Amino acid sequence: MSPYTKLTPRHRTFGGYTQLWLAPDHLLLLCNTRFSEEYKRFSFSDIQAIVVTRLPSQLVLQIVMILAALAWMCLWFAVDSRFAKWAIEISGALALLFLIVDMARGPRCRCFLRTRVSGELLAPVSRIKTADNFVALLRPVIESVQGALPAEGVTFETPDSGPPPPDIVSSPGYLPEFLFATFLVNALLLWSTARFPKVPELPAILLNTLFAEFVLIVVALLRRKGRDARVVVYVILGLSIVGIGFDIVTFGGELVRWYMTVLDKAKNGEKTITPLTFLPKNGMRLTIAYAWRAVAGVVGLAAAFFERPRQT
Amino acid sequence: MAANAIACAACSTPVPQEFWNREEGVRCPGCGRNLRAAVFPAISNHALGASPAALQGETEASCFYHPQSRATVPCQQCGRFLCALCDLEVDGRHICPRCFESAEKVEPRRVMYDSMALALSTFPMLLFWPALVGAPWALFIVLRRWNAPSSIVPRTKIRFVLAALFALAEIGFAIFVVHMITQVALKGPRR
Numbered sequence: 469m470s471p472y473t474k475l476t477p478r479h480r481t482f483g484g485y486t487q488l489w490l491a492p493d494h495l496l497l498l499c500n501t502r503f504s505e506e507y508k509r510f511s512f513s514d515i516q517a518i519v520v521t522r523l524p525s526q527l528v529l530q531i532v533m534i535l536a537a538l539a540w541m542c543l544w545f546a547v548d549s550r551f552a553k554w555a556i557e558i559s560g561a562l563a564l565l566f567l568i569v570d571m572a573r574g575p576r577c578r579c580f581l582r583t584r585v586s587g588e589l590l591a592p593v594s595r596i597k598t599a600d601n602f603v604a605l606l607r608p609v610i611e612s613v614q615g616a617l618p619a620e621g622v623t624f625e626t627p628d629s630g631p632p633p634p635d636i637v638s639s640p641g642y643l644p645e646f647l648f649a650t651f652l653v654n655a656l657l658l659w660s661t662a663r664f665p666k667v668p669e670l671p672a673i674l675l676n677t678l679f680a681e682f683v684l685i686v687v688a689l690l691r692r693k694g695r696d697a698r699v700v701v702y703v704i705l706g707l708s709i710v711g712i713g714f715d716i717v718t719f720g721g722e723l724v725r726w727y728m729t730v731l732d733k734a735k736n737g738e739k740t741i742t743p744l745t746f747l748p749k750n751g752m753r754l755t756i757a758y759a760w761r762a763v764a765g766v767v768g769l770a771a772a773f774f775e776r777p778r779q780t
Numbered sequence: 781m782a783a784n785a786i787a788c789a790a791c792s793t794p795v796p797q798e799f800w801n802r803e804e805g806v807r808c809p810g811c812g813r814n815l816r817a818a819v820f821p822a823i824s825n826h827a828l829g830a831s832p833a834a835l836q837g838e839t840e841a842s843c844f845y846h847p848q849s850r851a852t853v854p855c856q857q858c859g860r861f862l863c864a865l866c867d868l869e870v871d872g873r874h875i876c877p878r879c880f881e882s883a884e885k886v887e888p889r890r891v892m893y894d895s896m897a898l899a900l901s902t903f904p905m906l907l908f909w910p911a912l913v914g915a916p917w918a919l920f921i922v923l924r925r926w927n928a929p930s931s932i933v934p935r936t937k938i939r940f941v942l943a944a945l946f947a948l949a950e951i952g953f954a955i956f957v958v959h960m961i962t963q964v965a966l967k968g969p970r971r
Binding site: 518522610 | 791795800811813816817819821886896899
């Protein structure tokens with residue numbers, strides 16, 4: 469007979485799941501990686517603290533996703549094929565169901581368990597409701613072993629520590645340089661779509677490189693802290709976000725125009741294909757798009773080279 | 781661990797003592813998010829690593845593992861004298877490192893053979909032909925590992941049962957297909 473009782477539901481990830489179980493004298497964190505399980509045990513006498521912090525609400529994102537799922541389901545009217553209709557409706561309904569369940573589960577939180585030698589993230593405690601039940605269940609058990617913390621608090625002796633260790637200066641890496649090279653490639657591709665409009669492969673390649681550019685900017689800005697002391701490079705990246713925002717607004721307009729055209733054609737019974745373009749061809753917007761990328765790419769690469777700290 | 785070890789789970793800002801054990805939750809001084817810190821008396825346990833005392837004279841008993849260090853306690857398992865460094869306190873008993881290693885170990889990890897067998901009997905079916913290898917292999921694992929220790933938390937053998945059923949069905953289907961092909965080959969082409 470197992471001495472364990474379930475404490476939380478499973479927290480599923482792509483590689484497996486984690487779950488918390490309660491034993492008579494310890495807490496068990498079970499990490500399942502599909503074909504094996506790893507166990508971490510925390511004795512009640514060793515647990516110093518459990519900290520639960522509420523995470524920001526994702527209500528706006530959830531509402532946007534619900535509207536996107538409903539817009540997806542409206543494509544029922546835009547396709548002829550019965551299979552496509554049902555595929556769209558079923559996938560949209562599943563997405564809606566997932567979003568509704570996510571909203572019903574309540575606000576998210578993060579929970580850490582502290583011992584003398586470790587701080588463990590308790591991934592199964594990911595919702596406020598679960599955290600409330602978890603702490604309510606665990607506190608009396610721990611206090612039955614350790615007693616309650618005195619109301620007057622505790623005093624700590626500060627150990628006599630020597631001078632702090634020197635800072636480790638990490639290499640800034642070459643991500644900004646790679647990003648500026650991507651700007652140059654995208655500038656060339658955008659110019660090429662205007663110069664050679666009949667080459668169908670160019671928009672397909674552009675889709676991938678523009679997406680890569682967006683992802684690289686986000687990653688570069690997130691990784692900057694503590695790694696890269698360069699300033700001008702990141703000012704250029706920040707200004708590039710304005711340029712990308714301008715392109716996204718233009719692309720958004722093209723997407724809405726394409727969507728309305730498809731709906732109109734569906735109502736009129738037309739079966740011609742309506743191609744989707746990122747930016748209006750032969751327009752000022754396309755010129756701005758490749759011009760700012762070319763300038764940002766050249767200036768950024770130069771700044772990255774001159775600002776890079778020299779090894780002494 | 782010092783008081784600053786109690787930190788916000790989101791931004792790692794230290795949580796002051798006056799914010800501990802507040803049922804209604806408090807605002808983190810760093811990120812402003814609502815947090816609750818349940819703190820227990822173990823927070824004041826800050827025992828530092830032990831350093832053994834040196835042997836002062838020949839009449840003093842020395843540690844079995846460190847002859848230059850003074851023994852402070854005998855091992856309650858084997859009786860060897862232990863210095864402060866070698867003394868391991870487990871469930872209130874003082875034991876030496878060697879007895880600790882040979883004691884019944886707490887398993888940190890187990891292999892889930894039932895999940896393995898179920899995966900082998902199902903995923904290869906997606907590509908059809910790999911099931912000819914996957915099904916017998918799954919059946920072998922079921923038979924070989926039926927009594928192997930499973931998870932330490934409650935877990936049924938349903939995965940083993942399903943894996944065996946799927947594997948037998950696949951093997952049976954393969955035999956049927958081979959039989960049909962053989963029958964057609966023996967009858968020869970129709971005239």
